[in-house]
Amino acid sequence: MTLNIRYLWEKHGNALDLQDALKHGLIPAPNQFYLAVINRDGLGVANSVGGTPIDASDRDYFDFHQHNPSMALRVEPQLSISRRSGHIVIRFTRRMETANGAFDGVISVGVEPSFMASFNDEGNLNPRDFISIRHDNGALLVSEKGRNIRGSQVHVQPPVFNGDSGVMRMEKDKYKDRDARIVAWHRLPGYPLVSYVGLSEADMLAAQEGPIRGYRQFAELSSMLFLLMAAIGTWFSVRMASRKRQADEIRQTYQLAIDEAREGFFTMRALYGDDDELQDFMIEDCNSRGASMVGHSKSELVGRKLSERPLLQALELALPAFRHAMENGFCEDEFEVADPRPGIPAWIHRRLIRSGAGLAVTLRDITESRESQELLIKSANTDALTGLPNRYWLLNSLPTLLRTARNRNSAMAVLFIDLDNFKLANDRFGHAVGDKLLGMAAGRLKSVIRTGDEVVRLGGDEFTVLLNTVEHAGEVESVATRITEAFAEPFRILGHSLVVGCSIGISLFPEDGLDADTLIQKADIAMYASKADKKGLFRFYNDELYQRIRSKLDAEEELAHAIASRQFEVHYQPRADTRSGEIRGFEALVRWMHPVRGMILPSHFIAMAESTGSIVALGSLVMQSVFEQLAQWRDAGETLVPVSINISPSQLDAGGVDHQIQSLLEQYDMQPELIEVELTESVMMSEAESIVEQIANIRKMGVKLHLDDFGTGYSSLSRLQEIDMQVIKIDRAFVSRLGTSNQADVLVKTIVLMAKELHMEIIAEGVETPLQLDALRHLECNEVQGYLIARPVSPKEATALLRQRFLLDASKPEAEPPA
Incomplete structure (x- = not known):
């Protein structure tokens, strides 16, 4: 159940709907099973019971899976109370991971003890x-x-x-x-x-007292019955003849039944030596099915010793099981036939029961069930898309391979491979091309490795190559070089020519580690170093790489902690009317108020937040803070102006931005005209259906859309009209050169004229000198923003600016350039 849900999560992510799965019978009804999916932040995003999300971040199982990379099913070591159902449950949990192996949440199945x-x-x-x-x-x-x-x-x-x-x-x-x-x-x-x-x-x-009491009564009556026995002797003799005929009929019926049974049946008598040591067994009887299962006829077996006709195993393998049954009264096992011939099963289930001085033996053909079981095992260990061994196979097989290498005193190598630019190809041409590309990549990897080595698909666009026998590092370099050269050739798929290289990280056994988890982790670290240096290369692991990655991970962990503990504060930079200088709005800009290092500017953490996905939580925190601040200003009687919020592409990729804004508008009873959203040009050019739908929904609410940093990306006029952007923000790179370059003046003038023709407002960013302001006034730009007007300020200072209203002064000195 948890494996199925993990697959659906990896496929659908936050769109996973367990209620829909329940409706279609994919999971059991929540009468004794309570299934929940908890995301990486500890919030229950889906469950089989329904209701509002529940925070599970304080649960022991969430902490265990968050810090333990094992993907195995875990049984919680005590009963617990389900927060949703209120019932006592035994909890089974399994870790979920992203495509790159990072913790992505937990699947929890609570089972009521009564079911067990x-x-x-x-x-x-x-x-x-x-x-x-x-x-x-x-x-x-x-x-x-x-x-x-x-x-x-x-x-x-x-x-x-x-x-x-x-x-x-x-x-x-x-x-x-x-x-x-x-x-x-x-x-x-x-x-x-x-x-x-x-x-x-x-x-x-x-339970034995009843029979004992009966025997005692029988003894008391036996003398009386003895007298009666003489009287009925003649009648009994007649009945004996009749009974004999009945017994013969029953024996024939029994023999017919066991002969026609689907299981093989044997009765065997134990044979002892002079030292009373069990030495052999005599086959006293068997049915036809049993005889055929060992490749003989019934007449060839009855009366023969086991040593003459071993029951589907060599005598030295069969006798221990037979002796065990004689000593303990019972033995049951399964075994594979060493050399099955036509008509003889490949797998046998054997049951031996002591009966008197011998054994009753039943044999059942389980070949079909074992083949089905092996097929299931193969399916569980094989990647369905590429046919390669999968992550489950790697985690279970690599420890065995390492023990073998240790025993023979040889080295191994683990190559962690990540395809370069795969996501771009997948997003541009669709999943059909992406899946075909992964299959072809698997084929290229298999074509260049050595005989006896293994290629494994971990998931997504990540692969692992295991070099089982390595004499020196040069062998590993040779394989890695062949792989990079193979991926330098374009892939031709459905009429497209795709250049998708690969980055490789390498760890060596035993130099870099003695266990599977350590070697995989270090190969992964080396791969990230390779990708960071230059895509299409391979790197061997060393401690310097580890320290570099460790520092990066520590910084990412510190950022995640800062978001969770709300160490961030929103500052506000005003926009002013170009002519009058009256304040027209604020742009919300986040600052990290570090408890030790003080205020940290966005340039030091936004890129990291984007790369780790923390930008989604950080963006939510900024939105919440902006709405809270507007509500405080409103309740204090201040004259409100719109506040613009920057929305990153990652937030839109995660989805739900439109719902979040709608929810906050309702929660704070806020007019939509007071909220504005700033989007980058890359977001505007996206054709992803979910992103286009979110932007359209935000516009329908009455929220203004700003196109931020215009001119630095790759916007098209048609997309400007389709999305109905209302405001263009001219990037500071153009504004900074106003009055100093004729080309810059022409570019800004062109942007302003185009915006006016499209009935869009113009905001110029980065205005720092009176000369730039004069040029923008001449071009009739609507609003200006920059250090000449005001720096980003705290909420308290922003309140003072609201009351000041007019921010431009002809005598105001030129502002300092930005730090």
Whole structure:
């Protein structure tokens, strides 16, 4: 269930709708299962119950998966209460990751304990019996008890079980009700769970009292019956003949039944040597199916020893199982036939039960089920798109490969490969071309590696190559060079010629690490260094790279913490009417108020916020702050002017910006004319349906749209008309050269004339000198913004500017250039 949901999350992201999945029967109804998807910030973004989102960031399982890269299913070591349903649940969780392996959230499935016990019919339990499931730490997760057991705990102390399974007697002082029990247990392989059953010894002995009482009564009546037996002797002799005929018929029917059964059946007698050591078995009987399963006829087997006709295994392999069954009364296993011939199963399920002085053996052909199981395993370990081994295979197989390399005292190499410019190709030509490109990339990788090495697709556009045997670093360089040269050739797909290179990071075993996680992590670090230096190269890991990446990660972690703890403050830079100097609005500009380093300007953290995705949370914080400030000014009776908010492309890619603005307008009862949105030219040129729809919805609310930094990108006039932009902001790069360059004057004049023809307002950014202001007045630019008017100021200083109203003064000295 969690693997399915993780796949849907990776495919749909925040658009994942579990209610729709529930409606179509893709997940079970929330009567005993409560499924939730928690994003990387700890917010429940989807669940099978419905209702408002719940913050799960304080949950232990969220903290565990956030700091633990394992993708395995985790069982929480104690019962917990579901915050949404209010029911006690056993919680199963699995980590989700982005395409680059970063933590992306948690899938949580809460299962009511009653479901875990639903396999047992409560009516089958004696009054003092119980069935339980415990975590390895001793916590009781599930308990089904007979009616005479009171309280939640049966044991005085949690029991200790040694080994994977077994049976033992536990004394009465181990139980609160002072009743000794026979206990059998079994551990679930691969999970921290043990299930066990306790049967009351007293109840088991009491069950034998009835037969004993009957035997005693029989003895008392036997003398009387003896006299009657003589009288009916003649009649009994007649009946014996009849019974014999019936027994013969039953024996024939039984023989027919076992001969026609789908399972093979054998009865075998144990043969002992002079030293009473079990040496062999005699095949006393078998059915036709059993004989055919071992490649013989029934007549060829009956009366023969096991050593003459080994049951589908060499004698040295078969005898231990047979001896175990004789000693313990039972043995059950599955094995693969070493050399199956036509008509003989490839996989056999075998059950041996002690019967008197021998064994009853049943054989069942499980070839088809094992093949289906192996097909499922292969599917789970294979990437569906490229046919390569996947991340699951890598995480499970690499530790084994490393142990093999360690045992033979040889080296290995891990190559972490990321395709360059894949996202651009995918976005430009669509997912069909992107999927075809990934398949062709996988083919090129396989074509240049050595025999015996492995290519793995981790996900997205990331691959890993495992070089299983390495004599020296030159071998690794040779393979990496062949890969980069192979990807230098364009890919020709559906009429398109795509140049998609690759960046490679390399880690070596044992120099760079002794375990799989360390080697993958260090190869990933080297890959990022390669991509940062120059795409299309390969780099070996070294500690300098680690320190560089570590510093970057520390900075990213510090930024994330700063956003979570609201260390940011919004400053406001005013815009003024070009002629009168009257304040016309503010632009909201964020500042990081670091507790140690003081105020940090956006140029030092915005790019990092964009690259890590933190810009989405930071942008939300800025919007919230702007609405709060406008509401404070309104409540204080100040004359309000519009405030423009910068929206990054990443925010629009994440989606929901229009809904957030609409929600804040309603929450603060704010007029839409007081909110303006600034977009870059790259956003305006986007043809992504979701982005175009968000921009259209924002415009419909009555919110003004500004085209920021006009002239520095690649805008088209047709897109200006389609999106209905109302304001153009001329970039400071043009304004700074006004009056000093005839070419700059012409460019600005052209922009102003074009905007007027399109009925758009003009705002000039970066106005710092009276000469620039005079030129803009001459060009009839509507508004100006820059250090000549005012620097970005705190909310308190912005309040003073609101009351001042007029910001331009003819005697005002020239402002300092920006820092």
